[in-house]
Amino acid sequence: MSVLITTSIITAIGVFLAALLTLAERFLLDYGICKITINGDKIYQVRGGNHLLGSLQEQDIFIPSACGGRGSCGLCKVKVLEGGGPLLPTETPYLTKEEIENHTRLACQVKVRNDIEILIPEELFSIREYEAKVVNFKDLTYDIKLISLQLKGDETIDFVAGQYVQLKIxxxxxxKEEVYRAYSIASPESNKKQIDLIIRRVPKGIATTYIFDYLKKGDTIFFNGPYGxxxxxxxxxEIIYIAGGSGLAPIKSMLHKMIEEGIDRKATFFFGCVSGRDLYFVEEMKSFEEKLPNFKFIPALSNPNPEDNWLGETGLITEVVDRHISSDGDYEAYLCGSPGMINASIKVLRSKGIPEELIFYDKF
Amino acid sequence: MKQTPELDRIQELMQPGVISKDGFLGNDTRNLTDILADDQRIVTNLGFTHQELANAMEELTEVGKKAFGNPVLVRGFLEVTVDSSKGKMASPFGGLFDKENVVVVNKKTGESIRWTTLNIHMIRDHGFYEGKGSYFRVEPEDLVRVLELYVG
Amino acid sequence: MYINPIVIFFASIFTSNIVLTNFLGMCSYLAISRDLKSSWGLGQAVIFVMTITTILNYLVYKYILVPAELEYLRYIVFIIVVAAFVQLLEMVLERFMPGLYYTLGIFLPLITVNCAILGVALFMVIREYTFIQSLAYGAGGGIGWALAIVALAGIREKVDETKIPKGLQGPGFALIVTGIMAMAFIGLSGIANIQ
Structure with a gap:
């Protein structure tokens, strides 16, 4: 008899606590339907309890993010005006003082627990996810590839030359988890069915290892965009283009645009490489020179090998730019390449009297 | 040895395929807290601090960076090549860093050592040199020997 | 003999410190004492959980186990109560105090298995404390534990910068420091004694 009582009392305590926890979970962790108000006018109804980034993605609103929402890239910044809760320690390493003051948060860390009001750049509304087939795969140099993606079905993409997309790896x-990586579009904006990307291998990179070693012609891949x-x-x-490595991509797209829209502004494209094996698209650039009478392509090698038989410009790209442009011209500059190259180029351009607001760049 | 949940979370981010393809730990099975403690000891025994090693690495990186991928000779015998890749690299401890691979060859001995901008940050701010067997592990002894750093 | 709760409170912090006199809760004490910030986070969580679970366990013991003559089951029941409470606390914090949840919350699961929490509940039974005494003992025990771990972390942060013989590094050295700290605390035993 006492055995029965003992067992039942222990069971009762256990059941009571389990029931308490189940009830708590039901009521405490259920946030019901929450409203997300974006930019003051668009209202979305979502199920509460999930992270803002995912909740927005369900509504087809894509916030740029490279890590897939793990809080390790710090890209998915949005302004949360109301209902975001306190700033979390997982966010602070990615935010500057000003950003904290103007209520910037990481969308992948903020949970939708109640009605929430956020501000995002208007152009993010035109960003969509696309499904595409790899129709072309070409080696441009020993470590740079061109891939062409054709949109499936009757989908089309509207972008402006110079913008980029994020490939979903x-x-x-x-x-174990998907990641996103940004690549500039190299093809003309008039082609809304197919985009070209120029990708340079990153040593031990998650995305480029996949693209170089796993992806094949005919495969399906997803991307979202356009951004930038x-x-x-x-x-x-007068236009000055400066690029290095895969930074040629957005410049190429801009040159296509100039040809198609008959923009005959004076333009010079400085393309910096180490040696002959890094050069690519020289023929295309030559044909651009024929179609655009005011356009000049100046490739520069900083360290040519004897077998390159190099007769063109030599020296660091910044030195070549310095030699070619005058200090009294009316210039506008577009730069794409590594942060080191861009910063050094900006210095040279500034020394030539080009104001900062006329220097546009896309830093890697 | 047990470690804080915070270090557990960071160690989770260091696994292969989470932030980087091969992870930050190589084939090291120790807990992060032990890796940090062991390297701290090694560096102290060498007579340096993490700060000093990171400064030496950063100094060479800054010089090499100015040559956009070309080798530069520093101190007469160190050949420094810095190669930039597109994109940013996330640190498991938080923060984003330029993707820059640095290779330094000691012309006197022919030995070389490799690191990234992220390594410099992780060494300076967290005393983390990556796990044994990791591709980007910076072995403190190798660093001191190849760069010919002296105490004091 | 009835001991004043205030005496119990201070005694459990200084003279009958759960770590330094009973050596309970050692594993998280040794593991999480490498830096001040984490140890203070864990210390806060222990103070909070220890105070509340001691009271809960007092009530469960007094009003369920004693009337049913099931005192011998207290080990199991106490552990279940602590585990369930920590779970519940995690949910409540996540819902209503997300900021606190992220600073404290990551330490909560670690506390469920901290034997100092169970130890305090069991001492409370052995010493036949009343409700108020248990409250004082739970709060004091938690503060005492936090004091010990923060002190150890402070010492270890300093010591980390010096050279220690290989065999003594890590837990070995921490235990020696703990022993010296325990001896130092004996010096306070004139204040009050409850054991």
């Missing part, structure tokens, strides 16, 4: 090998405010400004100034 699926789970492969020992990679790097595009050709409307003016009559």
């Amino acid at each position: 699926p789970v492969y090998g020992n990679i 405010d790097f595009y050709l400004r409307d003016s009559q100034r």
Whole structure:
């Protein structure tokens, strides 16, 4: 008899606590339907309890993010005006003082627990996810590839020359979660069915290892976009393009635009490489020179090998730019390349009297 | 040895395929807290601080960076090459860093050592040199020997 | 003999410190004492959980186990109560105090298995404390534990910068420091004694 009582009392305590926890979970962790108000006018209804980034993605609003929402890239910044809760220690390493003051948060860390009001750049509304087939795969140099993606079905993409898209790298090998990586579009904006990307291999990189070693012609891949405010400004100034490595991509797209729209502004494209094996698209650039009478392509090798038989410009790209442009011209500059190259180029351009607001760049 | 949940979370981010393809730990099975403690000891025994090693690395990186991928000779015998890749690299401890691979060859001995901008940050701010067997592990002894750093 | 709760409170911090006199809760004490910030986070969580679970366990013991003559089951029941409470606390914090949840919350699961929490509940039974005494003992025990771990972390942060013989590094050295700290605390035993 006492055995029964003992068992039942212990069971009762256990059941009571389990029931308490279940109830708590039901009521405490259920946030019901929450409203997300974006930019004051668009209202979305979502199920509470999830992270803002994912909740927005369900509504087809894509905030740029490279890590897939793990709080390790710090890109998915949005302004949360109301209902975001306190700033979390997982966010602070990615935010500057000003950002904290103007209520910037990481969308992947903020949970939708109640009605929430946020501000995002208007152009993010035109960003969509696209499904595409790899129709072309070409080696441009020993470590740079061109891939062409054709949109499936009757989908089309509207972008401005110079913008970029984010490729979704699926789970492969020992990679457990999807990641996104940004690549500039190299093809003309008039082609809304197919985009070209120029990709340079990153040593031990998650995304480029997939693209170089796993992806094949005919495969399906997803990307979202277009993003970015790097595009050709409307003016009559002389254009200076400076690029290195895969930074040629957005410049190429801009040159296509100039040909197609008959923009015959004076333009010079300085393309910096180490040696002959890094050069690519020289023929295309030559044909651009024929179609655009005021356009000049100046490739520069900083360290040519004897077998390159190099007769063109030599020296660091900054030295070549310094030699070619005058200090009294009316210039506008577009730069794409590594942060080191861009910073050094800006210095040279500034020394030539080009104001900072006329220097546009896309830093890697 | 047990460690804080915070270090557990960071160690989770260091696994292969989370932030980087091969992870930050190589084939090291120790807990992060032990890796940090062991390297701290090694560096102290060498007579340096993390700060000093990171400064030496950063100094060479800054010089090499100015040559956009070309080798530069520093102190007469160190050949420094810095190669930039597109994109930013996330640190498991938080923060984003330029993707820059640095290779330094000691012309006197022919030995070389490699690191990234992220390594410099992780060494300076967290005393983390990556796990044994990791591709980007910076072995403190090798660093001191190849760069010919002297105490004091 | 009835001991004043205020005496119990201070005694459990200084003279009957759960770590330094009973050596309970050692594993997280040794593991999380490498830096001040984490140890203070864990210390706060222990103070909070220890105070509340001691009271809860007092009530469960007095009003369920004693009337049913099931005192011998207290080990199991106490652990279940602590585990369930920590779970519940995690949910409540996540919902209502997300900021606190992220600073304290990551330490909560670690506390469920901290034997100092169970130890305090069991001492409370052995010493036949009343409700108020248990409250004082739970709060004091938690503060005492936090004091010990923060002190150890402070010492270890300093010591980390010096050279220690290989065999003594890590837990070995921490235990020696703990022993010296325990001896130092004996010096306070004139204040009050409850054991």
